[in-house]
Amino acid sequence: MLLSLQLQLIRRAGYPAEAHVALTDDGYLLTMHRILGKPGSPAILLQHGLLGSSADWVTLGKGNALAYLLADHGYDVWLGNFRGNTYSRAHTSLSIEDSKFWDFSWHESGIYDLPAMITYIARLKENLLKAYIGFSMGTTCFYVMASERPQIARLLQSSYMLAPVAFMKHVQSPLRYIAPFANDYKLISHLLGDGEFLPQNFVLKFLSKHLCYADFLEERICANWLFILVGFDKTQFNYSLMPIILNHTPAGTSAKTMVHYAQEIKSGYFRQFDYGKIENMQRYNSTEPPSYNLTNIATPNVLFCGPNDWFSNPLDVLELTNQLPEKPVVYRVPYKKFDHIDFMWATDAPKLVYKKLLSMLSEGAS
Numbered sequence: 001m002l003l004s005l006q007l008q009l010i011r012r013a014g015y016p017a018e019a020h021v022a023l024t025d026d027g028y029l030l031t032m033h034r035i036l037g038k039p040g041s042p043a044i045l046l047q048h049g050l051l052g053s054s055a056d057w058v059t060l061g062k063g064n065a066l067a068y069l070l071a072d073h074g075y076d077v078w079l080g081n082f083r084g085n086t087y088s089r090a091h092t093s094l095s096i097e098d099s100k101f102w103d104f105s106w107h108e109s110g111i112y113d114l115p116a117m118i119t120y121i122a123r124l125k126e127n128l129l130k131a132y133i134g135f136s137m138g139t140t141c142f143y144v145m146a147s148e149r150p151q152i153a154r155l156l157q158s159s160y161m162l163a164p165v166a167f168m169k170h171v172q173s174p175l176r177y178i179a180p181f182a183n184d185y186k187l188i189s190h191l192l193g194d195g196e197f198l199p200q201n202f203v204l205k206f207l208s209k210h211l212c213y214a215d216f217l218e219e220r221i222c223a224n225w226l227f228i229l230v231g232f233d234k235t236q237f238n239y240s241l242m243p244i245i246l247n248h249t250p251a252g253t254s255a256k257t258m259v260h261y262a263q264e265i266k267s268g269y270f271r272q273f274d275y276g277k278i279e280n281m282q283r284y285n286s287t288e289p290p291s292y293n294l295t296n297i298a299t300p301n302v303l304f305c306g307p308n309d310w311f312s313n314p315l316d317v318l319e320l321t322n323q324l325p326e327k328p329v330v331y332r333v334p335y336k337k338f339d340h341i342d343f344m345w346a347t348d349a350p351k352l353v354y355k356k357l358l359s360m361l362s363e364g365a366s
Contacts, residue, residue: 006019006033010035010058013062020032022117023116025116027094028083029090033078035068041074044078044129044131044133045117045133046066046077046078047141048081048082048085048138049137051250052136055251056344060344066350075130075361082253083108083109083113101195103195104254104256105257107260111144114142118152132156134160135163137165148292156299158301159301160304160357161304165316172310172313173310175261175262180266182263182265183266196253197250233308233341235337272290273289294320298326303317303321303329303331304343305333306338306339308337311340
């Protein structure tokens with residue numbers, strides 16, 4: 001039923017749509033939604049952010065949503081879904097009721113999920129992918145994959161990062177409130193929910209207090225974990241989208257994913273999950289988790305940055321830029337209030353972001 005809803009949304013907009021399932025090396029079944037291009041059309045994979053899904057790329061509707069604009073420009077558009085979200089809640093041997101199903105963070109999504117989806121598309125197309133476009137956690141997982149499995153990244157001709165998230169020392173998101181306790185996994189699990197990310201009411205109320213001073217519609221926004229974590233731009237938000245957004249977001253993830261981000265804020269490093277000194281020694285042969293080796297990344301990289309981004313702070317993006325082996329192209333959105341979620345749902349996102357991205361794609365810019 002949920003699967004067909006997404007396909008119906010795309011078909012209702014007048015586009016041919018399919019669902020495909022990719023199997024990861026560790027047994028997760030990931031649904032990808034595809035807007036079919038003409039035979040031989042170049043493939044592009046779009047990957048959602050934290051608590052998101054493939055639906056995020058079509059929310060703005062025909063003529064505005066990035067997925068539709070790419071299809072209109074002749075691309076074969078693939079919309080991925082990470083493990084644990086609405087469309088990827090299946091495993092070859094684990095039930096979603098099993099805590100082992102939820103024992104993952106964005107590290108596993110980077111080393112297993114993206115490789116599974118990218119290789120699936122490359123084999124089907126019998127060609128390299130024209131581009132990978134990631135948003136938020138979709139960028140984090142790209143950097144994990146390109147660092148740890150660079151042979152998979154070589155299947156991509158280019159990559160475009162919307163609101164890139166790797167280093168997080170300067171994050172302004174309320175997730176900072178959790179960061180000091182990020183290494184106390186039992187406490188964090190109690191606060192966020194053990195296994196699947198299911199926020200407890202008192203945590204929700206605490207974080208909402210710091211963000212919302214609202215009328216009814218804004219209260220509905222602030223009751224949504226995504227807006228609590230990444231912020232809200234009144235001037236760019238189209239309230240008529242709320243029914244669609246609330247139908248699809250938040251789409252779910254693991255508590256461990258949230259903890260891993262909190263650890264990044266606390267440590268200031270871009271590195272693997274911190275299990276504590278004893279377990280780190282067992283897993284990594286080191287008391288500290290290893291940092292991702294960004295020097296392995298060879299895929300041409302374009303970074304799109306918002307000046308008012310809570311989750312992808314310009315200073316953290318600068319740190320990422322300095323550590324990449326090849327200096328990336330950096331495009332700063334020319335609107336000072338542009339924030340994290342604006343990359344997906346801002347009224348002016350087509351004009352401020354997508355037009356530039358489409359131009360870079362057609363020119364082969366990297």
